[in-house]
Amino acid sequence: MNIGIYLISNYPKKSTFLEAVEICNSLDVDFLEIGIPFSDPIADGAVLEKASFEMLDKYTTRDFLESLFEVKRLFQKRLYIMTYTNIPYSLKDEFNKYSKLASGVILADLPVREAIGFEKKLGCNIIKFATPESRSSDLDLAIKSTKDFIYFISKRGITGGDFALDSQTVQKINYCKKHTKVYLGFGIRNANDIAKAFSISDGVIIGTQAAIELQKGVQDFERFIKSLKLINL
Amino acid sequence: MKLKHYFGEFGGQFVPETLIPALDELEEGYIAFKKDKNTQQQLNELFKTYVGRPTPLYFAKNFSDYVGAKVYLKREDLAHTGAHKINNTLAQGLLAKFMGKKRIIAETGAGQHGVATATVCALLNLECVVYMGKTDVERQSTNVDKMKILGAEVISVEKSGGTLKSAINEALRDWVANVQTTYYLLGSVVGPHPFPTIVGDFQSVIGKEAKRQIKKCEGKLCDAVVACVGGGSNAYGIFSAFLKDDVELYGIEAGGRSINLGDHSATLSLGTKGILHGSLSYLLQRQANVMPVHSISAGLDYPGVGPMHSFLKDTKRVIYDYVFDDQALEGFFALSKLEGIIPALESSHALAYVLAQKEKFKNKTIIINLSGRGDKDLDIIRMVQE
Numbered sequence: 199m200n201i202g203i204y205l206i207s208n209y210p211k212k213s214t215f216l217e218a219v220e221i222c223n224s225l226d227v228d229f230l231e232i233g234i235p236f237s238d239p240i241a242d243g244a245v246l247e248k249a250s251f252e253m254l255d256k257y258t259t260r261d262f263l264e265s266l267f268e269v270k271r272l273f274q275k276r277l278y279i280m281t282y283t284n285i286p287y288s289l290k291d292e293f294n295k296y297s298k299l300a301s302g303v304i305l306a307d308l309p310v311r312e313a314i315g316f317e318k319k320l321g322c323n324i325i326k327f328a329t330p331e332s333r334s335s336d337l338d339l340a341i342k343s344t345k346d347f348i349y350f351i352s353k354r355g356i357t358g359g360d361f362a363l364d365s366q367t368v369q370k371i372n373y374c375k376k377h378t379k380v381y382l383g384f385g386i387r388n389a390n391d392i393a394k395a396f397s398i399s400d401g402v403i404i405g406t407q408a409a410i411e412l413q414k415g416v417q418d419f420e421r422f423i424k425s426l427k428l429i430n431l
Numbered sequence: 432m433k434l435k436h437y438f439g440e441f442g443g444q445f446v447p448e449t450l451i452p453a454l455d456e457l458e459e460g461y462i463a464f465k466k467d468k469n470t471q472q473q474l475n476e477l478f479k480t481y482v483g484r485p486t487p488l489y490f491a492k493n494f495s496d497y498v499g500a501k502v503y504l505k506r507e508d509l510a511h512t513g514a515h516k517i518n519n520t521l522a523q524g525l526l527a528k529f530m531g532k533k534r535i536i537a538e539t540g541a542g543q544h545g546v547a548t549a550t551v552c553a554l555l556n557l558e559c560v561v562y563m564g565k566t567d568v569e570r571q572s573t574n575v576d577k578m579k580i581l582g583a584e585v586i587s588v589e590k591s592g593g594t595l596k597s598a599i600n601e602a603l604r605d606w607v608a609n610v611q612t613t614y615y616l617l618g619s620v621v622g623p624h625p626f627p628t629i630v631g632d633f634q635s636v637i638g639k640e641a642k643r644q645i646k647k648c649e650g651k652l653c654d655a656v657v658a659c660v661g662g663g664s665n666a667y668g669i670f671s672a673f674l675k676d677d678v679e680l681y682g683i684e685a686g687g688r689s690i691n692l693g694d695h696s697a698t699l700s701l702g703t704k705g706i707l708h709g710s711l712s713y714l715l716q717r718q719a720n721v722m723p724v725h726s727i728s729a730g731l732d733y734p735g736v737g738p739m740h741s742f743l744k745d746t747k748r749v750i751y752d753y754v755f756d757d758q759a760l761e762g763f764f765a766l767s768k769l770e771g772i773i774p775a776l777e778s779s780h781a782l783a784y785v786l787a788q789k790e791k792f793k794n795k796t797i798i799i800n801l802s803g804r805g806d807k808d809l810d811i812i813r814m815v816q817e
Contacts, residue, residue, distance in 0.1 A: 236719075236720060237720035237721040237722075238596065238600055238707060238708070238721050239600075240446075240447070240600050240603045240604060240607075240708075241447045241604075241607070247590065251590070254720065258718055259718040259719055259720060260718065282706075283445050283706045284705050284706040284707065284714070284716070284719050284720075284721075285719045287704075287705065287706050287711070287719075288703070288704075288705050288706075288716060288719035289718075289719050306447060307445045307446055307447060307706070307709070308445060309444060309445075309446060309447070309448045309450075309451045310448065310451075311444065311451065312443055312444055312445060327447075327448035328448065329447075329448050329449040330449075331448075331449050331450075331451070331452045331453070331610060332448070332451075332452070333452055336448075336451060336452065351447075351448065351449060354449055354607060354608055354609075354610055354611070355449075355604075355607055355608030356604050356607060356608065
């Protein structure tokens with residue numbers, strides 16, 4: 199079972215962000231997803247969007263990306279970059295030196311059908327999505343092109359909100375799981391949600407709640423990560 | 432996918448995975464809608480009796496004398512609700528109904544698309560929610576009032592500048608969350624495939640009529656067609672009929688206050704390739720983030736542009752250029768005083784370009800797409816004059 203924590207690069211400020219990375223490392227978080235803020239984050243809910251905008255006022259895109267070198271030094275396990283497609287598209291080759299640090303890149307506005315061609319151009323592993331809306335042909339396309347895990351977006355809508363799965367969605371997750379690893383994201387906030395998610399998937403990604411806790415301070419963040427009962431899992 | 436979803440390298444579907452089945456459903460719905468004789472008949476009838484199509488092609492003699500060219504105006508300002516936007520909203524409203532959708536969401540900048548959407552929703556008995564940037568809500572209050580009268584809910588968006596871009600972000604979020612019940616009625620030739628194709632097709636009525644009309648008036652085609660470009664729907668609507676003809680095409684963007692990034696909306700003239708709101712196109716950006724934009728006209732201040740325009744720019748079929756705010760105002764007053772027609776500030780950019788390039792157009796026959804009327808802009812004009 200895998201627990202992944204989503205952290206916005208340099209949020210709420212660089213030193214606190216790096217402390218959070220160290221906490222995740224010491225508490226044995228399985229992977230980190232580092233968000234590179236983008237001006238138009240259409241898949242982000244209010245919490246993450248506000249955090250991204252605050253960061254864009256303070257730092258440049260290069261600052262966010264450069265922090266990945268420090269994250270890589272502080273965090274022993276897998277690392278993923280999460281952002282929007284315009285960032286790698288417009289930065290072109292410059293993006294490669296950062297994507298090499300990560301096991302994969304998660305692009306919230308890059309559906310599987312576009313990702314397949316884009317992956318070749320970018321020269322790195324792009325994580326494929328599935329959703330409650332996916333049809334069997336969409337799931338098959340995602341499964342066929344997945345090298346790592348399928349990021350199953352557990353709900354229709356943006357990040358945050360509640361975690362709930364209908365029976366059709368569970369069937370879709372089960373179908374994917376027969377072929378590849380499936381991690382669930384969107385709306386997962388606490389140990390209860392995690393327990394529910396683990397009964398049907400291989401892992402979870404926690405974003406909004408992690409940002410809320412980190413905003414309160416590193417102690418709260420540490421308490422939160424511990425509350426997920428990471429060490430026992 | 433059955434339709435071409437790229438124009439050269441531009442276009443595509445850069446959206447959250449959740450929307451992919453909805454975009455496929457839209458494409459299939461659109462193809463079936465085009466083949467359905469009854470709905471096509473209904474659309475043509477409403478174009479005629481409700482919108483007031485065909486809109487006239489008016490020979491503007493006084494303006495022509497003033498600029499030294501033979502200028503015709505395609506009078507989209509006379510279409511119901513006062514702009515070309517109704518062509519697309521009426522057709523998409525019927526498409527939504529054809530697809531069995533009951534809730535419509537839309538974004539709006541100047542408010543023209545919002546009003547046109549609210550109008551059609553009232554006509555077709557559809558629930559209507561319009562997202563509008565806070566800045567635009569303030570500077571286009573008359574249109575906000577109209578939308579409310581027509582029964583629409585107007586949601587003011589404060590985030591990320593409070594203009595058209597922010598409104599599209601929120602509309603996309605709404606769509607992702609309510610994709611099962613909701614039809615997103617996009618107002619320009621932007622967004623993910625199939626929207627650019629659909630909106631372009633529904634606006635192509637402008638060019639088809641204009642071509643027929645100019646042949647009738649002149650016995651031949653014109654030398655040039657000039658249109659303003661924000662997202663690019665009125666421009667593509669008129670250009671599309673002339674793409675294969677020996678007619679010069681000019682797309683005029685908003686040069687705003689200056690050519691410094693942040694001061695204008697001249698995406699094609701001054702931008703670089705990038706991805707925003709679902710498609711790869713030209714974009715105003717810095718370090719891969721989309722930049723704030725400015726224009727005196729609320730309908731042109733968008734940092735992206737329809738992917739077909741990017742293709743037409745790179746293939747050099749259309750010449751894209753820009754005029755500044757103060758030039759647009761000159762165009763606005765020139766047409767008002769010379770012809771008794773108050774143009775929208777958006778359309779004033781096309782007029783201003785012809786005024787500024789008199790030598791280029793000397794003795795030529797040109798059509799300017801008068802995409803909308805200027806009543807909605809009177810607050811801005813008053814503010815500028817003060």
